[in-house]
Amino acid sequence: MKNEMKLRSGTTIKQMGSAEAIKKNYLSRKTLSDMHLMPSGEPIAYDIAPDGSIIYYFDPEKVIEAPPETWYFPNSKKESMTLPGGSIIHRMSIRNAASCGYYTADRLEKMHYEPIEEPVAYTYKADKSVLYFYDKKTAKRLPLLCVRCGKDIRYKKKLCEGCYEVELEKRRVEGNEKRQAYYGMDREKVLFFDLELTGFYDRDEILSITIVDGTGRSIMDTFVRPEHTKSWKKTEKVHGITPDMVTDSPTLKELTPEIKRIFQGADNIIAYGVSTDYSHIKYIYDTEEEREELHGKVRCCANEFVRFAHENRPDVVHASLTDAMSCFEIEWEGVPHSSVADTLACRKVWETLFPNYYNAKPE
Ligand SMILES: [Zn+2]
Structure with a gap:
């Protein structure tokens, strides 16, 4: 198994079967959650679940105690749900999620991130539909868009290549006028x-x-x-x-x-x-x-x-x-x-x- 993936930080992590991960004492997000812990660093390995979702493994040396609001309440079935891949995630308020670095896909997109991992928590919207939270630490950094046209990827000075050229041409005309004056x-x-x-x-x-x-x-x-x-x-x-x-x-x-x-x-x-x-x-x-x-x-x-x-x-x-x-x-x-x-x-x-x-x- 030689598969690798690149995290948004540029770090490359290797795919690893669960047996090897357990041998190395690496912890999945589910194991961490059961222990009321959360990762404080990036994943160090990953595996792909049978349903195609990604399971991240974290270094046991780099974990912190999870805030109580993220704890799992085993008696309250209403407060958790099972994802299609089998992971159990818990209900959290938007505020508590944010304190853990968990955000909705919309919110992540506004911060120029795209979730790639399955959700880590959820809440209900006013209309009772489910709103998922994703971990920003494992989300992918999206290319930033031009501040002028909002369509193309940034090239220089927060502008896309096309908008930058227009801007430069304007400056060039002004500059040449000033120099020729x-x-x-x-x-x-x-x-x-x-x-x-x-x-x-x-x-x-x-x-x-x-x-x-x-x-x-x-x-x-x-x-x-x-x-x-x-x-x-x-x-x-x-x-x-x-x-x-x-x-x-x-x-x-x-x-x-x-x-x-x-x-x-x-x-x-x-x-x-x-x-x-x-x-x-x-x-x-x-x-x-x-x-x-x-x-x-x-x-x-x-x-x-x-x-x-x-x-x-x-x-x-x-x-x-x-x-x-x-x-x-x-x-x-x-x-x-x-x-x-x-x-x-x-x-x-x-x-x-x-x-x-x-x-x-x-x-
Ligand atoms: Zn532009």
Whole structure:
């Protein structure tokens, strides 16, 4: 006997004859019920009864005491019934059933489950017809349906493939309109910047700053001498800045008045992956108001690239600056991961995404 079945959890259990199950001390639901117990885990084996119904076996180590409301009352014949397969099930209120994890087929369907085992309990409806309860633990998880059309199986973002395509097309039109729009920005007031850091956390310090404007002019390009950090072996391998290279460089404190002056005159300050850069550069400001003002000018090139790729280039799955450069087939100037090269790259990616960023709307 080599038959197997897959439970909704993905676990595969084997079919097993009753003699073998008894030898292993496995317990059927009927045995458990007679002992006023209920399973606390999934079945570990199953067998198929002569009538075709499934008998589940449970691990004797994984059982809990059944709540008294599920107990069998042997003297009350009205409170139990025999199923065609021979199992005896007991009458329970809907509330007691729910406390055991037993639900009607309708209720299970609403929870996206389908009963596969025979009923484990029952009650009567107002019209005296029988209402069966099934155990959610052994029910099969149904595929979820699209939240828009309610007809097809979900594909992405809770939508079916058809509805998702319609949604994506709408977003693509909006996104392309936004990217093609005329912003009429002043090239000299649009700044691109990048920082290299000693590490990836807030406490880490800035090692270099590059700022260029929309004309390509270098506004600031300097190493920065950290005040607290003496070595940064891990990030050194990425950006190549060694402690020796920054010994004679100004500190962030010394550069602060100049950076503030530069940012003051800018309309937009653009970086690739703003959250890291912003979270470090914001400390040049002392007040929350000043930080808010800076935040209002900051634009994230990475976010815009992610949106573009999502809408137009499903083949692009990663969104690093290097991925953006190769997606647009743009050549690097300088060594990637240096703040100069990254700033220039960020500018090129931004200007490819927004080809009319500096252009005024034609009459
Ligand atoms: Zn749909």
